Amino acid sequence: MDGDGSGLTVAGVVMEELRNLLEARNRHISKALSIAHGKPLHIVRGEMQYLHASDGTKYLDLVNNVSHVGHCNPHVVEAGQKQMAILNTNSRYVYGGITDYLGRLSSTLPESLTVGFLVNSGSEANELAVRLARSFTGNHDMAVIEGAYHGHTGMLIDLSPYKFRGPGGCGSPEAWVHVLPIPDTYRRPAIDYSGEAMEKMKQAGPLAGLLIESMLSCAGQVSLPPGYFSDVASAVRKQGGLLIADEVQVGFGRVGTHMWAFQESDVVPDIVVMGKPIGNGHPMAAVFTTPEIASSFGDMEFFSTFGGNPVSCAIGMAVMDVIEKEDLISHAHTLGERFKTGLNSLMQEHELIGDVRGRGLFLGVEMVKDRSTLEPAALEASEIVDKMRDQGVLLSTDGPLHNVIKIKPPIVLNHDDVDRTLSELDNCLSVMSD
Numbered sequence: 001m002d003g004d005g006s007g008l009t010v011a012g013v014v015m016e017e018l019r020n021l022l023e024a025r026n027r028h029i030s031k032a033l034s035i036a037h038g039k040p041l042h043i044v045r046g047e048m049q050y051l052h053a054s055d056g057t058k059y060l061d062l063v064n065n066v067s068h069v070g071h072c073n074p075h076v077v078e079a080g081q082k083q084m085a086i087l088n089t090n091s092r093y094v095y096g097g098i099t100d101y102l103g104r105l106s107s108t109l110p111e112s113l114t115v116g117f118l119v120n121s122g123s124e125a126n127e128l129a130v131r132l133a134r135s136f137t138g139n140h141d142m143a144v145i146e147g148a149y150h151g152h153t154g155m156l157i158d159l160s161p162y163k164f165r166g167p168g169g170c171g172s173p174e175a176w177v178h179v180l181p182i183p184d185t186y187r188r189p190a191i192d193y194s195g196e197a198m199e200k201m202k203q204a205g206p207l208a209g210l211l212i213e214s215m216l217s218c219a220g221q222v223s224l225p226p227g228y229f230s231d232v233a234s235a236v237r238k239q240g241g242l243l244i245a246d247e248v249q250v251g252f253g254r255v256g257t258h259m260w261a262f263q264e265s266d267v268v269p270d271i272v273v274m275g276k277p278i279g280n281g282h283p284m285a286a287v288f289t290t291p292e293i294a295s296s297f298g299d300m301e302f303f304s305t306f307g308g309n310p311v312s313c314a315i316g317m318a319v320m321d322v323i324e325k326e327d328l329i330s331h332a333h334t335l336g337e338r339f340k341t342g343l344n345s346l347m348q349e350h351e352l353i354g355d356v357r358g359r360g361l362f363l364g365v366e367m368v369k370d371r372s373t374l375e376p377a378a379l380e381a382s383e384i385v386d387k388m389r390d391q392g393v394l395l396s397t398d399g400p401l402h403n404v405i406k407i408k409p410p411i412v413l414n415h416d417d418v419d420r421t422l423s424e425l426d427n428c429l430s431v432m433s434d
């Protein structure tokens with residue numbers, strides 16, 4: 001039957017349901033939480049790299065780096081369901097799941113980073129990392145990169161230029177926050193990026209740490225220039241501080257060559273923060289560090305009620321299983337290269353594309369109105385994202401100038417998904433230049 005018997009067509013029922021949900025959102029959810037993708041998408045089911053909407057549309061999800069091994073990945077779902085029926089308690093009890101899991105994560109890291117703290121979100125993990133750095137060094141000030149986002153707690157808003165300089169923010173950093181310029185080789189070529197960062201940290205005086213993503217996400221999908229990570233590591237250590245690598249966006253093999261994006265350099269961070277993909281959508285995060293730094297709270301206890309519970313550990317373990325068994329790190333590399341090659345040929349044909357960058361399945365396409373002035377094409381970037389959404393492909397924009405299209409899909413993407421995206425993008429760009 002066409003409709004639900006109320007006289008409405010199927011499309012009418014779908015619209016009515018969405019209207020009701022939006023009304024309920026307006027009543028119960030703060031306006032501070034916006035809706036993604038420029039228009040409300042009523043998503044009813046996830047299936048690996050796809051999201052199904054109530055109107056029957058199947059979207060290819062190219063932005064959800066949380067559902068790393070695929071929305072509702074059956075192996076992960078089963079692991080969570082099984083453990084939930086056996087035991088779920090907290091980390092003050094002894095159970096194999098937590099130590100097996102921590103041992104497995106630790107085995108992917110440099111050998112000095114043996115101690116892990118399990119928590120519930122990237123914000124909680126970064127907050128803990130900064131507390132550890134302060135306790136260990138006895139210093140208070142922190143350095144961060146321009147344009148970065150590290151979390152939503154009070155301290156992390158202060159450490160996130162993306163927020164304090166953005167809408168509703170206070171505009172400038174607190175006195176204890178030192179902001180280093182983005183080492184952006186496209187917009188600021190031929191600059192001594194290390195030199196300017198080192199000078200800024202020297203001027204800052206004693207530091208507790210530098211909180212830095214191993215590849216910059218909100219700052220515009222920027223890879224760190226060669227040598228930069230090791231130079232800033234030495235500089236922060238000279239100021240008495242620790243290097244905290246935020247791998248919340250880029251970790252777990254997304255970059256296609258290593259498990260952790262910092263491993264492209266020879267630097268061993270003092271603290272590594274993991275989040276988003278760690279639980280494939282289950283709320284969990286982790287902080288790894290050395291035994292010495294981990295002991296720096298002294299007599300003060302650390303406890304997170306839900307962090308490291310047996311269900312989370314089983315889920316985290318299942319995510320690791322899938323990454324390893326399905327060889328997803330090299331898969332991310334192969335598909336990332338295919339994407340980049342295709343995007344680079346689109347750049348030859350479409351003037352609007354100023355730069356294509358990234359590693360593995362963490363890519364950025366910077367849109368400009370003019371390739372010589374680099375005038376940002378923010379409106380055009382969001383128009384492309386909207387047009388792509390209407391073709392069933394979900395993308396998003398980012399960067400301080402809002403003109404970088406970001407690609408960071410579940411890494412179970414396939415070749416056809418990449419080719420389809422490239423061909424849809426070509427169509428969109430051709431229509432826009434007509």
Ligand SMILES: Cc1ncc(COP(=O)(O)O)c(C=O)c1O
Pocket residue numbers: 120121122123124126149150151152213217246248249275276
């Ligand atoms: C780089 C980075 N660090 C930390 C966070 C905070 O993570 P969560 O939202 O899980 O608190 C985010 C979230 O977007 C992030 O992108």
